[in-house]
Amino acid sequence: MFAKIYQPARNAMQSGRALSKHWFLEFTPEMAERPDPLMGWTSSTDMRAQVRLSFDSQEAAVAYARQQGIPYQVTTPQKAKRYVKSYSDNFSTNRKQPWSH
Known part of the structure; x- marks a missing residue:
């Protein structure tokens, strides 16, 4: 169970910075997704892949990871x-x- 703490880059289609001020903590998947034999959709039994926690600052996200004993990696945005x-x-x-024309 390894976590990634990052601040997402803004979308190329948006001019504002609405969601770029939040920091997110996501868990890296422990196993690869596999296609469902009946429908062909990709699925996984890893429930942590669905968890995405939002924080107001990088320090709050790091403090949460340390408090819960989660190994983490911080990616700072350029x-x-x-x-x-x-x-x-x-x-x-x-x-x-x-x-010239």
Whole structure:
């Protein structure tokens, strides 16, 4: 039973940061999923794979894992580089690439 503590990256289709402030604790699967012979759906008998705990901070998630005696690994997110460009930069005289249509 090994846990992963992480802060999810925002979806490429969203511009806000609504769910990116929470930290999650998920258990790594102990066994691989296998297809059901009748329906073909993948299934597993590992119940911990369905557990996803949400925390307000990384410290709270780490404290919970330590309190419960769960070995864990913390994955810190990489900060996105902000590139601010205005429309007038397209017509600037000091462009690195020439303007062409």
